[in-house]
Amino acid sequence: MAIGATGLDTATYEVLRERLAAHAAELGRRAEELNTRRIAEFGSTRLELTGTERLHTEHTCRPRDIVALGDALLFGYGTLPAAVSGRSVDEVFALYDRDLKRLGEDAVPGLLDDSGFVREFAALHRYYRETRLLRLRRVEGRLLAVFRTGEKADDIRVLRWSVSDDGRISFLDARGERDHVLPAAHDFEWTEATREDHIPGRHPHISIRGEVFVATDGGTLTVKAANDTGTGEGIHTEPVDEPLQSLADADVAHARVGDLLLLRISPYKESTPRHLVVNTLTKTVVRLDGIGQACRRLPEGQGIVFPGGYCLASGAYKTFDADAAGLEFEQSVRSPNGEDLLFTFHARTEGHSLLLTYNLIRKEVTAPLSCRSWALFDDGTLMVLQRGSGDEPGRVHPLQLWRTPYVSDTYAARPVGTGPSPSSPLRTDRGDPLARVGNADLVRGISDCLSLTHAVAETTPTTEVYKALIAGCVRTADAHHWLGDDALGGLRTPLDAMRNTAEQVLGEFETVQALTRQAADALAEADVRIASVVRRLRGEAPRDAGAWVTGLTELRQAQGHLLTLKDQPYADTARIDERAADIETDLAAFGQRALAFLAREDAFTPHHQETERLVSDAGKITAVAEAAPVTARIDELTDGLRTVTEVVVGLDIGDATVRTSVLGRIAEVLGGANRARATLDARRRELADHEGRAEFTA
Structure with missing residues (x-):
């Protein structure tokens, strides 16, 4: 009954899992079809290299930075040391x-021809002979030109313009x-762990929101998923530099970002914090x-x-295999439809930048762009000043041109031809369902x-995963009213089915x-x-053939029991096969030792003596009921010898005569056991006939 119930429960879960996967696949199919229609209607631009150009300068110089101003490119650079009269x-x-x-x-x-700028520029270079341009920045309606005036990092002067x-x-x-x-540097707050978060025990740890638990004692940094101080094992371990430290010696902080829990851990005597993502x-x-x-x-x-x-x-x-040393977050740029984001990082000391672009629908970050500097125009054209060009002074500086989706809001809303652009709020064809919802809302929906479909297909099933999936279905349905519109693919139908x-x-x-x-406990x-x-x-080394036979039998039985566990639902079959292979190796090794002993002339003498006793005992029984213990002794003897036979036959033995000799001796013992079994069967039939007549007479 229990086995049937287990099979039913297992089958029910698997059927429901398949049904959930089917609903997720249908939702993904409809979402992809809608996305194809969206791209056809509104267009979509991917980051794409369109060419390589060269920027020529009158002076031999080292490039510093570039910035886009309308349709003009401002190039900042450093030339040879200035003359006494200034630069x-x-x-x-x-x-x-x-x-170019x-x-x-x-x-x-108002930029370079402004008299106020020329005056400040001249004064800067007149009073600070070591002045050199560091970079150009666009910051909230400002253009900044940052100059280094001394040896210290904070010896700077910043010229600024307003940009309307x-x-x-x-x-x-x-x-x-x-x-x-x-x-x-971070758009979230770190929360420091306090003594109130420490949980004592045999293996104490620090509670992080009651979700994970961190320990740094015992020579390892351990992250646990369960609040169990009885064990030091966890879901993640790594060694620490100083093994002799207590829990209170470490500094631990955390931050929650969606379903991710970020940990910042500084074990004792380690100057650089470690960062883990759970x-x-x-x-x-x-x-x-x-x-x-x-x-x-x-x-x-996400x-x-x-x-x-x-x-x-x-x-x-x-x-990514990119130089990230010293990089600091600088800014993020979002495409008008919200589908793509550009994250830019800059290294002050080295003076180079790293660009990462993320696509909200495809859930991917493209390969990073490492460069000396970059400039983004209103139409989304990205000019990248290649990093290698700043190593040595020169008059020719290579630039890469990229097509990107990061157009400005004013450019995206501009009139094109005789009517508004597809993404413009001025568009008049509001009868079209795609235009009625809008590109940005379609992207988010x-x-x-697609995030929900990926959660079903790519995530390891846990209780938390299913709860998050249900909550995500509810949140998505509430956030996007248009999902039930059949003209937009009717995404609400598979979404509701997936939630249920x-x-x-x-x-x-x-x-x-x-x-x-x-299954794991078994x-x-x-x-x-x-x-x-x-x-x-x-x-231990067995002293007689019986002990060798018993050892081989126990090992073979243990292997057989292990293999039966594969029939249990959700058993770790890979682990079982691995352990079975280990036992096979142990059987071979023990069999070789047993063979060396059993090859002796007198190895099976105790077995022959046992068969003689069995023959004698079989002939002495006085009732049918007394035959069972003798039968059990015969079965035990023959089962053990058959196990030895199987092991010996499977061994890789160089001298075949040794195997033949041992198998011959085993056959002699089995012959004696068969004689005992025949004697027992004859005596049992005789007693059964006698007892039957006596019962009939009575």
Whole structure:
């Protein structure tokens, strides 16, 4: 009865899982079809290299930075040491058009031709002979030119201009230091662990929101998924530099980003903190120290991005083979439809940048762009000043041109031809369902639906995963009213079906977990039994053939019991096969030792004596009931000898005569056992006939 119920529970869960996967696949199919229609209607641009150009300068110089101002490119560079009379503007700045042709200083009114700028520029170089341009920055309606005036990193002066929405530029002053401030390295707050979070016990640990637990004693940094101080094992371990430390010696902080739990841990006597990311749904841990430099959240709780890598809520993560040393977060740029994001990082000391672009629908970060500097025009054209060009002074500087989706809002809303652009709010064809919803809302809805389908297909099933899936279905349905519109693919139908099925799967999942634990416990028990037998056989040398036969029989029986565990639902068959192979190796080794003993002439003398006793005892029984114990002794003897035969036959023996000799002696013993069995059968029939007549007479 229990076996039938277990089979029914298992089948129910598997059927529901398949049904959930089918609903998720249907939702994904409809979302992809809608996305194809969206792209056809509104267009979509991917990051694409369109060409390589060369920027020519009049002076031999080292490039510093570039910035786009309307259709002009401002190029900042450093030339040879200035003359005693100072440095001229054209020795530091130059203007170019989109074709990289040199423009005059008055091409952008109010920029380089402003008298106030020229005066401040001259004074700066007159009073600070070591002045050199560090970089150019666009910051909230300001253009900043940052100059280094001394040996210290904070010896800077910042010239600044105002840049209006319509592109007009006017010089302000040389007091822009307060504007030259980078955003916070992290867009979330770290929460420090306190003594109240410490949980004492045999293996004490620190509770992180009651979800994971951290310990740094015993020579290892351990992350646990369960609040169990009785064990030091966890889901992640790594050694620490100082093994002799207590829990209170470590500094631990955490931050929650969606389903990810970020940990910042500084073990005792370690100056550089370690950064771990715990996926609270899948209970997996990965170490990503790049988070310490800078880290930004991805939209919709999809994960995090940091210099040189990313980690998604689905569990996927990647680090790029790029130079991320010293990189700080600078800014993020979002495409008008919200589908793509550009994250930029800059290294102050080295003076180079790293660009990472993330697609909300595809859930991927493209290969990073490492460069000296970059400039983004309103139409989304990205000019990248290649990093190698800054190593040596020169007059020719290579640039890469990229097509990107990061157009400005004003450019996206501009009229094209005789009517508004497809993404413009001025568009008049509101009868079209796609236009009625809008590109940005479609992107968010499609992204949410595809995130749910990926959660079903790519995530390891846990209770937390199913609960998060149900909550995600509810949240997506509430956030996007248009999902039920048949003209937009009717995504609400498979979404509701997926939510309902996920609720049923969650109910059955507890049964599956119980079956999984039962199978794991049975395997652990078998492991203990096998280890005990192997340890005993390795540690002692049997003194007679009977002991050798008993040892081989026990080991073979343990192997047989282990293989039967594969029939249990949710058994770890790979682990069982691995342990069975280990037992086979132990059997071969023990068999070789047994063969060396059994090859002796007198090895089976005790067995022959036992068969004689069995023959004698079989002939002496006085009742049919007395035959059972003798039968059991005969079966035990023959079963053990058959096991020895199987092992000996399977051994790789160089001298075949040894195998033949041992098998011959075993056959002699089996012959004696058969004689005892025949004697017993004859005596049992005789007694049965006698007892039958006596019963009939009575």
